[in-house]
Amino acid sequence: MPKQEFQTEVSQLLQLIIHSLYSHPEIFLRELISNSSDALDKLRYLTLTDERFKGFTFDPRIELELNETLKTLSLADNGIGMNQEDLIAHLGTIARSGTKNFLNQLSGDAKKDSNLIGQFGVGFYSVFMVADKVEVISRKAGEDAAWKWTSDGKTGFDIEPAERATPGTTVLLHFNADGEPYANAWRLKDIVKKYSNHIAFPIFLTYDKSNWNEEEKKSVTERTTEQVNSASALWRRSKSELTDEDYKELYKSLTGDFEDPLVWFHTKAEGSLEYITLFFIPAKAPIDLYQQDYKAGVKLYVKRVFIMDDSRELLPQYLRFVRGIIDSEDLPLNVSREILQQNKILNSIRTASVKKILSELKNLSENDAAKYALFIEQYNRLLKEGLYGDFANREALLDLVRFKSTAVEGLTSLADAKSRMKEGQTALYYITGGAESLLRTSPLLEIYKKKGYEVLILDDDIDEIVFSQIDTYGETELKSVNKSSTSDDLKDETEPEKSEQTQPLIDKLKAILGDRVKDVRITSRLADSPSVLVTDEDEPTLRMQQMMKAMGQ
Numbered sequence: 001m002p003k004q005e006f007q008t009e010v011s012q013l014l015q016l017i018i019h020s021l022y023s024h025p026e027i028f029l030r031e032l033i034s035n036s037s038d039a040l041d042k043l044r045y046l047t048l049t050d051e052r053f054k055g056f057t058f059d060p061r062i063e064l065e066l067n068e069t070l071k072t073l074s075l076a077d078n079g080i081g082m083n084q085e086d087l088i089a090h091l092g093t094i095a096r097s098g099t100k101n102f103l104n105q106l107s108g109d110a111k112k113d114s115n116l117i118g119q120f121g122v123g124f125y126s127v128f129m130v131a132d133k134v135e136v137i138s139r140k141a142g143e144d145a146a147w148k149w150t151s152d153g154k155t156g157f158d159i160e161p162a163e164r165a166t167p168g169t170t171v172l173l174h175f176n177a178d179g180e181p182y183a184n185a186w187r188l189k190d191i192v193k194k195y196s197n198h199i200a201f202p203i204f205l206t207y208d209k210s211n212w213n214e215e216e217k218k219s220v221t222e223r224t225t226e227q228v229n230s231a232s233a234l235w236r237r238s239k240s241e242l243t244d245e246d247y248k249e250l251y252k253s254l255t256g257d258f259e260d261p262l263v264w265f266h267t268k269a270e271g272s273l274e275y276i277t278l279f280f281i282p283a284k285a286p287i288d289l290y291q292q293d294y295k296a297g298v299k300l301y302v303k304r305v306f307i308m309d310d311s312r313e314l315l316p317q318y319l320r321f322v323r324g325i326i327d328s329e330d331l332p333l334n335v336s337r338e339i340l341q342q343n344k345i346l347n348s349i350r351t352a353s354v355k356k357i358l359s360e361l362k363n364l365s366e367n368d369a370a371k372y373a374l375f376i377e378q379y380n381r382l383l384k385e386g387l388y389g390d391f392a393n394r395e396a397l398l399d400l401v402r403f404k405s406t407a408v409e410g411l412t413s414l415a416d417a418k419s420r421m422k423e424g425q426t427a428l429y430y431i432t433g434g435a436e437s438l439l440r441t442s443p444l445l446e447i448y449k450k451k452g453y454e455v456l457i458l459d460d461d462i463d464e465i466v467f468s469q470i471d472t473y474g475e476t477e478l479k480s481v482n483k484s485s486t487s488d489d490l491k492d493e494t495e496p497e498k499s500e501q502t503q504p505l506i507d508k509l510k511a512i513l514g515d516r517v518k519d520v521r522i523t524s525r526l527a528d529s530p531s532v533l534v535t536d537e538d539e540p541t542l543r544m545q546q547m548m549k550a551m552g553q
């Protein structure tokens, strides 16, 4: 088969990786190991669920072989493997549409970009930071043919038939000048420890080890194989055995993020259901958060066996920024995706997990204001999405979400706003319908200002839809100032007696405005402005009406 060209995005990404990740070239190893680990997970899953693989003996392992003289490193796994089509699709294109957006977000500033890339997960192509030739020899489990993919990471790749005795994948790197430092066993061991210590499978390194021989009084070199990671499911240990460093390291090896997580919650549930959850909240919101094809961040394990990491069923969508692990004792190993969707056990775990995450966040807000502020900076909007969809946890979410306000600098909680309510004030008020500056100067606020009542400024574009559904916070009413009728506490002032003097003006305005308005009323809501547009109590607000119109309703 003739040489094949990389998809344009792949070439772009390759360029980018080489130019902005040069400060962390060692991550190539983490990426390769994580691919092998994924491939082993996939095959293990098949041996548990697929009749064709039931008899398969499976001794999962990842083997690194270093040749210091030739400056090559091979990394072999006995995982699921790839056939010819897979090689072309996975190592020649970028399937996820999020990548395009990702590429557009890059600034050209190497430092910023390398952070972005870290979050995005550069994947396989990072090998070209350290290698000028890469060969991938692979055989898919259940198939007889093996294939070799070869590329210099510049123009494209070749694929030809090859030999491989057993299923799995071998990646052979020929180090370039930048990669030469990695043709060193100590260096490689260090990197594996740093990034891949908790990969669930054993990683072996074969290399020339020099030992001092006492009898011969000289150093002898022997080919040696050692296991270089601890391969322990760290989340299964008790909290007291684990240090902050352990958690941070596990987080990084799970997610590929360079930054430490903001917080983590580790729970062991015992009782009618047994399971362990370890959830991390990234310091920076994952960049694909608002993309259709976002990657779900929680991995499901059953009795330490990886089941899947792309299920969106494990947590509700608004918690899609959460990373981590759910490890259940009770689920059957061969759960299929379809079963998962209506599985009672998983449902209970999911419900408890959401409660846990929300209550831990509440603790954080009470005990570490600075950290909580960082959380809000990244995720306030997601909490609002939760308010829209997660009815069962509405009160908990209302406690967590933060608002701009006329009463304080920065942000406030509803609880604090409630504690500031004035005597006679019967509701918490908020204004929606545009940008912050517009809302802050709205004539609608005048009467509240006069009374000294606080008004929350809801300037996020989803606020209107979210809060139009929410009438109370605990016992306290939540009211939009955009609506015509107001609470009892403002009634006297908003509806003054119609007088003989004003009636002719009203009649005239009504005649001019015709059916563009429903009614024209005298109000004393206003102090400085002559008029204001409001919406009837039981109708969608003006902005909602505009949005509905735009959506063709």
Ligand code: ADP
Pocket: 031, 035, 036, 038, 039, 077, 079, 080, 081, 082, 090, 091, 121, 122, 123, 124, 125, 168, 169
């Ligand atoms: P990601 O791992 O995020 O999907 P990568 O660039 O690291 O992206 O890998 C691309 C794809 O190539 C993987 O999704 C997988 O399908 C395939 N792949 C890579 N390495 C292996 C391997 N060792 N065994 C089987 N498939 C692999």
Ligand code: MG
Pocket: 031, 034, 035, 123, 124
């Ligand atoms: Mg990968």
